[in-house]
Amino acid sequence: MSIFAQELAVLVFTKETMRESTLTGKSSKGAPLKRQLDVEKVHAITDAVMEEFPNTSASDVRNAIRRKCNNEQFTGEKNY
Incomplete structure (x- = not known):
């Protein structure tokens, strides 16, 4: 479930949006x-999952x- 929710979130939000939010x-x-x-x-992702x-x-x-x-924030920091 967790991977499905996280991958769905990246389809709905950009990685940049995830990193900055x-x-x-x-x-x-x-x-x-x-x-x-x-x-x-977020509600749409929750309902779908x-x-x-x-x-x-x-x-x-x-x-x-x-x-x-959190993961996107961490990986974004490593890339700078």
Whole structure:
């Protein structure tokens, strides 16, 4: 489920958008604010994943999207 959700997120959002955004728009301790991923698109991804994997919770999907944002931020930093 996690890979499906993360790959779907990259199809909906660009990697650059994933790198520059967070799921909620909130920052972590002392970090600059980032923009929030489009809520409607996040809901669409969540619905699609839950339809494909019925035993998955919305929280699980959101966590997978959050991890993908974090991974893109990390890999983006390494490329600079």
